Amino acid sequence: MKFGKEFAAQMVQEWQEAYMHYSKLKSILKDILRFKQKNKEPLTMATTTTTTKGALNRRASLYRAFSGLTNRYKPVSAMKNNEDEVILVSAVQEGGVEGDYQTMFLMSGEEGGEFELLFFRRLDDEFNKVLRFYKKKVEEVMLEADELSKQMNALTALRIKVDNPVVKGTDMVNLADKGFSSNSSSLSHSHPINGGKQGWTHMDVIQETEMSNEEEMKEIDDRHFRPAPLDVLDHVKINVELETPIATLRSVIKSSKSDLSFSKQELRTAEEKITQAFVEFYRKLRLLKSYCFLNQLAFSKIMKKYDKITLRNASKTYLQMVDKSYLGSSDEVTKLMGRVEDTYVKHFANGNRRKGLKTLRPQAKKERHRITFLYGFFSGCSIALIVAIIVSIHARNLLKSQGRDQYMVNIFPLYSLFGYIVLHMLMYAGNVFFWKRYRVNFSFIFGFKQGTELGYREVLLLSSGLSLLALAGVISHLDMEMDPRTKSFRTLTELIPLFLLIVVLSVTFCPFNIIYRSSRFFLIRCVFHCVCAPLYKVTLPDFFLADQLTSQVQAFRSLEFYICYYGWGNFKERSNTCEESEVYKVLYIVVAIIPYWIRFVQCLRRLVEEKDTAHGLNGLKYFSTIAAVTIRTIYSHQKQKTKTWLVLAAATSGIATMTSTYWDIVIDWGLLNRNSTNPWLRDKLVVPHKGVYYAAMVLNCVLRLAWMQQVLGIQTVPFLHKTALVAVVASLEIIRRGIWNFFR
Secondary structure (H helix, E strand, C coil), rough: CHHHHHHCCCCHHHHHHCCCCCCCCHHHHHHHHHHHHHHHHHHHHHHHHHHHHHHHHHHHHHHHHHHHHCHHHCCCCHHHHHHHHCCCCCCECCCCCCEEEEEEEECCCCCCCHHHHHHHHHHHHHHHHHHHHHHHHHHHHHHHHHHHHHHHHHHHHHHHHHCCCCCCCCHHHHHHCCCCCCCCCCCCCCCCCCCCCCHHHHHHCCCCCCCCCCHHHHHHHHCCCCCCCCHHHHHHCCCCCCHHHHHHCCCCCCCCCCCCCHHHHHHHHHHHHHHHHHHHHHHHHHHHHHHHHHHHHHHHHHHHHHHHHHCCCHHHHHHHHHHHHHHCCHHHHHHHHHHHHHHHHHCCCCCCCHHHHHCCCCCCCCCCCCHHHHHHHHHHHHHHHHHHHHHHHHHHHCCCCCHHHHHHCCHHHHHHHHHHHHHHHHHHHHHHHHHHHHCHHHHHHHHCCCCCCCCCCHHHHHHHHHHHHHHHHHHHHCCCCEECCCCEEEHHHHHHHHHHHHHHHHCCCCCCCCCCHHHHHHHHHHHHHHHHHHHHHCCCCHHHHHHHCCHHHHHHHHHHHHHHHHHHHHHCCCCCHHHHCCCHHHHHHHHHHHHHHHHHHHHHHHHHHHCHHHHCCCCCCCCHHHHHHHHHHHHHHHHCCCHHHHHHHHHHHHHCCCCCCCCHHHHHHHCCCCCCCCEEECCCCCCCCCHHHHHHHHHHHHHHHHHHHCCCCCCCCCCHHHHHHHHHHHHHHHHHHHHHHHCC
16 A cells, blocks of 8 residues: 555544645655656766666675675764755744744755745645644643543542541541552542643652562652542532433432532442543543654655655755654653553552553454354345345236235335334444544444444344344245135234344343343443433433434334234234224324434433523424424325315425425535535545535435425325335435434
């Protein structure tokens, strides 16, 4: 792989604009090369001279190696490079502080020198940009280190307070002398950060020192480390109370907690939070160190390309400047990483360095060939079953049989539930694949437990396995005609969809550590938070899942049909009276608006907590969708269609479609920005191809219009059954949601 592609692949997406613009500098070098190619004769002569000189040097070095005359025996004065200097690099002094670097090109008078002069100007701009960004980030992590150190001090006091409730501040030293081991906690200070490195003093000395003499270790700890006084608890706010419906209701009744209990539960929760804080802080340090290394490597590569094209020797001078600059000589990040490692190993891994570093430096998940084989096998079997179903329908002429309508009304909605789930899982697998391809850290964004997030292969395995079970049920359930003797269908065959649903629910709620238990429980927890939306603090996984549920309205209605069909219907004869029940019709509306209602109340809670009017407007968008779905459903259930309800359905559907489309493209995606560096898009593009964004906007509008036509009950595909048309529109909505997920 070429360095340019590898360089772009290793970038941190959030910092993409701060990296050296390698491709821009490379394009300038191409212009220099084109100019050089116009003067082939001088270039050839220079190349020949250089090649001959290089061959003589290699031959001389070969003889020196055999005669023992190596460079290390030469005097220092003989090692100096006598070639003429090409550039001079200096730092501009601003108020006694080293400022930007400037390069003076000494060969600008030569033919084509203006191209090289432009190259060094752009090179200086890129280097100064990288240097400023790196300094800024180093200052940020030092302030964060100071805050983390203060949080450790607070937890030390909290730990002592929990273990020894009657201890006083004057007894802290005695406890330390007795071997008290302090831990750390995620405690947020109520007073502002003073900045600087003063707060990092404790973390400087909490290091895992390898000594054979235990007394010497104790002497070092006694001399440098003193636990924080208990008075620190008077200046911190302990944010460890779990967010529960009861806690939310209590906060409404009682604004604040008057007495802190300093319980073990608070300590345990605090330790979990500070552990996560250490892991994320260390990850940021690693990214910053990688940023420094990659940019130094990029400057080295581009200067070597310059030397190769121009036949000069300017890279040595420039790279010496890079090494002496803050970018190359700073070691704050490296030292800070060492301190974090030592502190974490000692206080969170019981001195086990391997265990501690395994948590701080998560290894990439190993791709198992078994997973790839299984999802490929299941996918192949699913495709074979689809072909078999099509052939069976055509051979038996089932589309023209008398039981076709009865099958589509009673059986098709049962199996369509699994189709919606599989399609959504396929779209999510695609999202995960492209998120990884474009280096979007989705596991951190969603808050997945380290190492438990599902990759696209695992999601494909689950979706292909579910599709295989569902299609096997469909092919065994293709009987269109009932038994003429019993006037009913076989009971076992008719119960297949119910058995499949029970299997899916059993696997989802299985308490044993099989089939990705961590991910299943994470999903269940998020679903519970969505159901209790007003009573739980809204987090990104919760409202992201609620957004996904808005595209699964037909799946919820299929679940309702399961209850009606197997509870009150005569499944042996494939008949039901669901459409005639007023209760079913009301629940048909309620079930459809539940996902939108969840998002509506989530927006209201965020509006109250964050005081941001954007959440209120987003809530109005979902409320307009609730009105559109309600009026549409009432209109579709009317036996005699009236123009009044038709106008209401068209108006509410139009408003909901326009507001949702505008919100998706402009607010969520951030597109249609005419002041953007990318015309009518946004400044930062995850996908480098701009046409993808334009296509996504057009496709989003088309799919929204498809949803609107289903709202109005317009059937433009006469050869499709009404139930099948509803399923197609619902599938298109799931696809639109998958596209929205990626560009969001």
